[in-house]
Structures are given as structure tokens and as C-alpha cells.
Amino acid sequence: xxxxxxxxxxxxxxxxxxxxxxxxxxxxxxxxxxxxxxxxxxxxxxxxxxxxxxxxxxxxxxxxxxxxxxxxxxxxxxxxxxxxxxxxxxxxxxxxxxxxxxxxxxxxxxxxxxxxxxxxxxxxxx
Amino acid sequence: xxxxxxxxxxxxxxxxxxxxxxxxxxxxxxxxxxxxxxxxxxxxxxxxxxxxxxxxxxxxxxxxxxxxxxxxxxxxxxxxxxxxxxxxxxxxxxxxxxxxxxxxxxxxxxxxxxxxxxxxxxxxxxxxxxxxxxxxxxxxxxxxxxxxxxxxxxxxxxxxxxxxxxxxxxxxxxxxxxxxxxxxxxxxxxxxxxxxxxxxxxxxxxxxxxxxxxxxxxxxxxxxxxxxxxxxxxxxxxxxxxxxxxxxxxxxxxxxxxxxxxxxxxxxxxxxxxxxxxxxxxxxxxxxxxxxxxxxxxxxxxxxxxxxxxxxxxxxxxxxxxxxxxxxxxxxxxxxxxxxxxxxxxxxxxx
Ligand SMILES: [Fe+2]
Ligand SMILES: [Fe+2]
Numbered sequence: 349x350x351x352x353x354x355x356x357x358x359x360x361x362x363x364x365x366x367x368x369x370x371x372x373x374x375x376x377x378x379x380x381x382x383x384x385x386x387x388x389x390x391x392x393x394x395x396x397x398x399x400x401x402x403x404x405x406x407x408x409x410x411x412x413x414x415x416x417x418x419x420x421x422x423x424x425x426x427x428x429x430x431x432x433x434x435x436x437x438x439x440x441x442x443x444x445x446x447x448x449x450x451x452x453x454x455x456x457x458x459x460x461x462x463x464x465x466x467x468x469x470x471x472x473x474x
Numbered sequence: 475x476x477x478x479x480x481x482x483x484x485x486x487x488x489x490x491x492x493x494x495x496x497x498x499x500x501x502x503x504x505x506x507x508x509x510x511x512x513x514x515x516x517x518x519x520x521x522x523x524x525x526x527x528x529x530x531x532x533x534x535x536x537x538x539x540x541x542x543x544x545x546x547x548x549x550x551x552x553x554x555x556x557x558x559x560x561x562x563x564x565x566x567x568x569x570x571x572x573x574x575x576x577x578x579x580x581x582x583x584x585x586x587x588x589x590x591x592x593x594x595x596x597x598x599x600x601x602x603x604x605x606x607x608x609x610x611x612x613x614x615x616x617x618x619x620x621x622x623x624x625x626x627x628x629x630x631x632x633x634x635x636x637x638x639x640x641x642x643x644x645x646x647x648x649x650x651x652x653x654x655x656x657x658x659x660x661x662x663x664x665x666x667x668x669x670x671x672x673x674x675x676x677x678x679x680x681x682x683x684x685x686x687x688x689x690x691x692x693x694x695x696x697x698x699x700x701x702x703x704x705x706x707x708x709x710x711x712x713x714x715x716x717x718x719x720x721x722x723x724x725x726x727x728x729x730x731x732x733x734x735x736x737x738x739x740x741x742x743x744x745x746x747x748x749x750x751x752x753x754x755x756x757x758x759x760x761x762x763x764x765x766x767x768x769x770x771x772x773x774x775x776x777x778x779x780x781x782x783x784x785x786x787x788x789x790x791x792x793x794x795x796x797x798x799x800x801x802x803x804x805x806x807x808x809x810x811x812x813x814x815x816x817x818x819x820x821x822x823x824x825x
Contacts, residue, residue, distance in 0.1 A: 368580065369489050371493060373492070379488075380489060383484060383485055387483075409529065412527055412556070413483045415556070416525075416556060417483045417484075420485050420486040420577075421485050
């Protein structure tokens with residue numbers, strides 16, 4: 349993998365951080381990522397629905413949960429995007445939410461594109 | 475040890491559970507405060523790690539619910555907070571949280587927090603076990619009421635006073651007073667080895683029976699000696715042994731079981747002697763009515779230098795009102811108790 353690719357990937361997924369959180373258990377880290385992707389799809393759909401129905405309370409809660417999950421799954425980009433939505437919802441600045449949701453969606457697809465490339469995963473952490 | 479992990483997000487829950495298991499804990503998970511509270515009610519959890527924000531019942535509310543009730547033992551709660559909630563740590567403390575962990579947590583930090591929690595819980599278990607043991611011995615002696623509770627208060631008062639004297643500065647510190655408070659209730663533990671016909675005899679003991687009764691000091695001392703040898707690092711066992719063995723020694727060397735003189739008697743033994751006798755005098759026993767504080771005071775002063783260490787008597791005289799106050803407090807409690815239910819085991823919790 350080229351140098352700039354690695355720098356790019358770091359904001360999507362911080363492998364070192366993930367491995368610390370998983371106490372060095374590679375197999376477990378793989379399961380966490382799979383679970384994160386699976387639940388992330390669901391959470392994103394729920395969030396979109398809450399935005400559509402302008403339920404700011406639910407938007408804040410769902411974004412908060414996604415923020416926590418991304419932080420634990422060592423996905424700093426997603427974590428930041430979710431945090432932006434949460435704070436907009438808590439401040440009731442509804443107008444900003446659709447654009448931020450778009451950013452989150454974009455980050456999500458970056459993440460989804462990045463993670464399957466993790467066949468180099470074991471070497472990267474060796 | 476068992477831990478209850480409370481977290482609504484499945485990814486975070488997975489990581490939390492994995493870390494806890496890695497550190498050797500047995501883990502149960504709950505998805506929100508309500509679910510967690512139901513589990514806590516089973517009485518199987520003493521250590522709880524909970525997320526702050528959750529649907530249905532959040533972590534702070536869970537804390538409040540836990541603190542509103544009496545549990546058989548203390549429940550230690552660690553709240554996991556994300557950055558924007560750090561400002562509300564005060565709210566968490568008010569709700570009764572014991573510690574906090576920033577989210578996303580570092581496993582090593584989690585381990586440190588849990589270790590602190592375990593240590594505090596084990597101190598509580600130790601205190602409760604010691605006191606339960608003492609109560610067990612006392613249970614064969616139905617007349618003594620709150621003797622142990624009062625006596626350890628008296629010991630603490632005396633110990634705290636002596637800790638301020640230059641003479642005792644090196645030996646008596648806060649830790650010593652704490653140990654004294656903890657172990658003085660064990661002074662008569664040897665009575666479990668005294669036959670009922672002697673221990674429960676309503677009238678005066680014959681000289682032969684009195685010789686048997688005196689054995690309680692040796693029995694208690696050697697029982698605790700065995701424990702102290704097995705766990706030499708446990709200071710409370712060493713002190714408990716000295717107290718059990720020497721609380722009937724007299725300053726002039728005419729006491730039992732070893733006729734020790736003056737400072738040959740460990741200080742904890744000299745302190746408990748005064749506390750024990752004062753309480754015996756001022757409370758009713760089968761064979762005698764309660765004596766007023768004033769009379770008891772005179773009798774104790776009379777024992778200065780013969781039965782008791784003059785220094786301990788001096789400490790007693792400086793805190794007479796505190797002694798009277800302790801006696802009064804337990805009288806009131808006894809009245810309250812008899813209006814309610816049978817007395818429950820009193821908790822001695824250091825947290
Ligand atoms: Fe005794
Ligand atoms: Fe006693």
C-alpha cells in the first residue's frame with residue numbers, strides 16, 4: 349500500500365487504536381468491525397428516518413449512539429461526522445442537519461469501501 | 475468477580491464485554507438502566523460499569539435508583555461518559571457514581587478503575603466479616619445488646635485522643651485507630667469456646683466456673699493467632715489477637731491470663747480494657763442494673779494505675795461527654811429498633 353493511501357485510511361479506521369481496544373485479539377477485532385458495519389447500516393437508516401420526520405430528540409440520541417460505536421470501532425472520521433450531527437440536533441439547528449447527514453453518508457461509504465481491503469490487516473498489526 | 479456491563483450500543487457493549495472477560499471478570503450485559511436494575515435486584519452484582527446515555531433509563535438515573543435502596547452490600551458503580559458529558563460529572567457524583575471513565579475508554583484505564591472498585595468492595599467484605607464474626611460470638615451472650623457497637627466507639631474516642639499525644643505519635647495514627655475500631659469487637663470471640671452452663675449461668679460464678687470463663691481470653695487469642703500466622707500481612711489479625719488475649723490484663727500485673735505488667739500489655743489491650751469495663755458498668759446485665767456515668771467514672775478513676783493505664787484514664791476523662799453521648803445514641807437506637815423489626819446486622823462500611 350502506498351504512503352498516502354495509508355494516511356488516508358488512518359482517518360477512516362485507526363487500526364492501532366482498534367487493536368488496543370481489542371487487546372490485541374485480531375479475530376475479535378474482525379468480529380467487531382463486522383458487527384459495526386452490520387449495525388451501522390441499521391443505525392444510519394434509523395437516523396435518516398428521524399431526520400426526515402424532524403424528530404430532533406431522536407436525531408440527537410441516534411447520532412450519539414453512532415458516535416459511541418464509531419469511537420469504539422476506532423473510526424475517527426465517522427465519529428466526528430456523527431458528533432457534528434448530534435451537536436446540531438442538541439442546538440436545534442435543523443437547517444444544518446441534512447448537509448451533515450450527507451457528510452456522514454459519504455464517510456460511511458468510504459468506511460465500507462475501506463474495510464473489505466483489510467486482507468492486509470494481520471501484517472499491519474504484526 | 476462478576477461485573478454487570480450496561481451499554482445500549484452493541485459495538486461498544488461487545489468491546490466492553492471483551493475487555494472485562496480479558497481481565498478475568500465474569501460478565502453479564504444489559505441494554506439500558508431498567509434492564510440493569512432488574513438484574514441488580516437479584517443481588518448478584520456488586521460491580522457495575524454503565525454507559526451514561528441510554529434509552530429507557532440512563533446511567534445517572536440507574537445510579538440514583540441503586541442508591542435509593544438498601545442492599546446487602548455496597549454496589550460500586552463506574553459511569554462511562556463521552557466528552558460532552560464531562561461537565562456533568564457533578565451530576566453523576568450527586569447521583570452516587572463512584573468513578574468515571576471517558577468514552578471511548580482505554581482498556582488499561584478500565585482495568586485500573588475496576589481494581590480500585592474491587593479493593594473498596596473487598597475492604598467492605600473484610601469489615602463485614604469481622605463484625606459478623608464478633609456478632610456470632612456475642613449471639614450466645616443474649617444480655618449484652620449493642621455492647622460491641624458501643625465499645626468500638628469508645629475505643630475510637632480513646633485512640634483518637636492518644637494519637638494526639640507526643641508520647642504515642644509514632645504508634646497511634648489514623649490507621650491504628652481504624653484498626654482498633656475494626657478489631658475491638660472481636661475481644662470476646664473466645665467465648666464461643668465456653669460451655670453454656672458457665673457462659674449463660676444467671677447467678678454468680680463459682681471460683682471453678684470463673685477459671686473456665688477466664689479461658690475465653692486464651693481461646694480467642696490462640697484462634698486469632700492461627701489466623702494471624704496464616705496471613706502475616708493482615709495487620710488487623712495481629713491487633714485482634716492482642717486484644718482478645720490481653721483485654722483482661724491489669725496494669726498492676728494482677729490480671730489474666732498472663733499477669734502482664736504495665737506496658738508489657740499492648741496499648742490496644744489497655745484501651746479495650748477501659749472501653750469494655752465502662753460499657754459493662756453503664757449497661758444492665760442479668761446480674762446487675764445499669765450504673766450511672768458518674769458512678770462508673772468514679773470506679774474507673776479508682777482503677778487508675780491498678781486496673782487501668784493512667785494515660786488511657788486521662789484520655790477517658792478528657793472525653794467523658796463523648797462517652798455519654800455514645801451511650802445515649804445507642805439507647806435511642808435501641809428504642810427505635812424495638813418499635814420496628816428485630817435488629818439487623820449493623821453494617822460497618824468504610825466507603
Ligand atoms: Fe472479655
Ligand atoms: Fe466485652
